[in-house]
Amino acid sequence: MEKLSVAILGTRGTPARYGxxxxxxxxxxxxxxQQGHEVYVYCPKYQAYKASxxxxxxxxxxxxxxxxxxxxxxxxxxxxxxxxxxxxHSCRQIGAKNVYMLGYSAGLFLVLPRLFxxxxxxxxxxxxxxxxxxxxxxxSWLYFCEFISAHCSNYLIGDAQPITxxxxxxxxxxxxxIEYGTELFEDDGHNLEYPKxxxxxxxxxxxxxxxINVIIEGFKRxxxxxxxxxxxxxVTDKSFFExxxxxxxxxxxxxxxxxxxxxxxxxxxxxxxxxxxxxHASDGTNPSLLESMxxxxxxxxxxxxxxxxxxxxxxxxxxxxxxxxxxxxKQFESLSESERHKMGMLNHQNVKDNFxxxxxxxxxxxxxxSFESK
Numbered sequence: 145m146e147k148l149s150v151a152i153l154g155t156r157g158t159p160a161r162y163g164x165x166x167x168x169x170x171x172x173x174x175x176x177x178q179q180g181h182e183v184y185v186y187c188p189k190y191q192a193y194k195a196s197x198x199x200x201x202x203x204x205x206x207x208x209x210x211x212x213x214x215x216x217x218x219x220x221x222x223x224x225x226x227x228x229x230x231x232x233h234s235c236r237q238i239g240a241k242n243v244y245m246l247g248y249s250a251g252l253f254l255v256l257p258r259l260f261x262x263x264x265x266x267x268x269x270x271x272x273x274x275x276x277x278x279x280x281x282x283x284s285w286l287y288f289c290e291f292i293s294a295h296c297s298n299y300l301i302g303d304a305q306p307i308t309x310x311x312x313x314x315x316x317x318x319x320x321x322i323e324y325g326t327e328l329f330e331d332d333g334h335n336l337e338y339p340k341x342x343x344x345x346x347x348x349x350x351x352x353x354x355x356i357n358v359i360i361e362g363f364k365r366x367x368x369x370x371x372x373x374x375x376x377x378x379v380t381d382k383s384f385f386e387x388x389x390x391x392x393x394x395x396x397x398x399x400x401x402x403x404x405x406x407x408x409x410x411x412x413x414x415x416x417x418x419x420x421x422x423x424h425a426s427d428g429t430n431p432s433l434l435e436s437m438x439x440x441x442x443x444x445x446x447x448x449x450x451x452x453x454x455x456x457x458x459x460x461x462x463x464x465x466x467x468x469x470x471x472x473x474k475q476f477e478s479l480s481e482s483e484r485h486k487m488g489m490l491n492h493q494n495v496k497d498n499f500x501x502x503x504x505x506x507x508x509x510x511x512x513x514s515f516e517s518k
Contacts, residue, residue, distance in 0.1 A: 148181040148512050149239055153230045154246030154267075156208075157187035158198055161405050163349055163378075164431040165246045165269065168303075168324055168504075173201045175505030184240055186230040204238070206230050214382045216351075220249075220282070228253045235260040242512045247272075248293035249286060255296045263515040266297040268307055271427050291315070299511060304450035306427040322508060323454075325501030326434035328492065331415035338416070343372035344473075345417040345441070347410075347432050348424060350377055350385040355423030355446055357388040362469025363421070364396050368477065371397065371418065376410065378403035415439040418484070419476060421469070422446060429454055434499050437491035442484050444472050454499075459490045 152169050160166035173183045177200035185201055187193075188208035196203055208226035210219040227250040234243050235256050243257040247269040257264040272278075273286035293300065294315035301322050302308035311319040333340070344363065348354035356375065363373045375398070379385045393400045404410045414420070420436040422445040429450060436443065437455070445451045447462040461476055463469035476484070 146513075148176065148242065148509065149183075150176060150181060150242045150244055150512055151184040151186070151234045151238060151240035152244045152246065153186045153234060154227060154269075155185070155187075157191040157193070158185045158201060158203060159193055161191070161403075163380075164324070164428075167431045169246060171325065171501045172505055172508055174199055175501060176509065177201045179505075179509065181509075182240065184234075184238055186234070188226060204230075204233065206233060216381045216383070217282070219380075224249055224251075231256045235262060242515055244508075244512075245293075245297075248289045251285070251289045251292050252296075254289075254292055258296060258298075263299075264297045265299045265301060265511065265515075266293045267301045267303065268293060268311070269426075269428075271307065271310065274426070298515065301508070301511065303429045304427055305453060306449050320507075320511070322504060322511075323429045323499060324431050324434060325499050325504040326431065326438040326495055327501070328496055329411045329415060329439045331412055331439070336412060336416055337409070338372065338374065338413075340416040341418055342370070343374045343417050344419055344421050344444075345413060345436070346373065346375045346377075346421045346423065347414070347436070348375075348377045349381075350379045350389055351381045352384055352388075353425050355425055357384075358446075358463075358466055358469065359421045359423050360389065360392050360398060361466040362463065363398070363473065364392075365466055365470035366473035366477075368397075368473060373398045373421075374413065374417070375400045376402070376404050376413065411435075411439055414441055417441060419444050419487075422451065424448075424451070429499075434495060438495040438499075440488040440492040442476070442487040443491065444469070444476060454494075455491070456494065459487055459494070 155166045155169045158170045160170040173185050176183045183201045184204055186204050189205045190211050206229045210222035213219050231253055243262045244265045246267045248266055273283045294311055294317040300311050300317055300319040305321055308319050308321040311317045346359050392398050414436045419442040422433050422443055424430045425446055427450045444461045447464050461472040463472045
């Protein structure tokens with residue numbers, strides 16, 4: 145069968161050291177490369193890994209100066225120019241026929257691959273224009289970008305049904321749902337950083353839409369005695385972190401471990417909490433949620449359709465604000481140990497049955513292959 149050629153744009157690099165899109169891009173690119181396809185992943189020059197290839201994937205480095213700035217607006221502008229530079233390079237200097245853009249914030253520049261005879265596939269980053277993280281003008285720009293992506297792309301791939309439904313219903317765009325995968329993990333119980341069941345875990349970027357501030361306040365209001373709240377994740381909005389997270393660290397049994405890129409350490413943390421507190425409010429299938437489910441962790445999640453679809457409505461507790469989280473935590477504490485264990489095992493089985501990286505890669509391969517002969 146003919147070899148595919150795919151360029152993956154819109155992430156902060158491979159190997160993944162940042163967030164959901166990066167994890168997804170790494171697994172997708174490696175999976176395609178293992179099938180013998182030609183895969184290029186665009187990376188910022190500031191990333192630590194500098195080799196030109198990574199396990200058979202070609203890495204292309206482009207300047208991105210977001211690391212020079214503290215606030216999210218100038219960082220977002222830097223990322224916009226980074227995406228544009230990646231689009232330009234993919235049009236003129238590599239042979240990939242399929243350009244897979246993760247996120248749509250490049251706006252009108254998304255038309256570039258089409259002008260150079262490439263096939264453009266866009267994976268929207270949730271419904272970003274809904275995020276309260278952004279002001280009026282930024283949200284208006286993102287809404288415009290959504291419109292452009294629906295009309296400029298050959299095809300769209302949503303990672304959750306609410307995203308797919310919107311593009312299909314509002315824009316009548318060609319779109320399908322391909323959900324992320326994850327790996328299963330069963331802990332051996334050795335070298336635990338914290339004793340099993342003594343802590344709740346939150347793993348997320350330090351940004352408003354992950355509701356870390358709500359999780360902290362809800363945990364405090366629940367008054368759970370000696371239980372700890374362990375927070376893990378990179379600081380990508382320093383203003384938010386310094387005002388809404390940092391003042392609470394070291395108080396009320398709240399600890400912040402920073403970003404953890406040691407995969408085994410992170411999986412052990414995911415495998416042994418009372419539950420994951422999942423606050424990702426954007427629509428979409430969140431890799432962090434799947435990873436904890438694959439580690440057999442129970443979940444208390446913010447109430448969003450895409451989260452409930454992944455968890456199944458009956459197999460998790462849900463919250464919307466600080467008070468409802470405090471109530472959910474108290475309800476979870478009232479469950480028997482066997483009931484909590486059952487929640488975790490059902491999550492593990494759900495991931496095993498429905499969310500594999502192999503299935504994700506194969507579904508993307510089918511989409512890319514449909515354009516190779518056109």
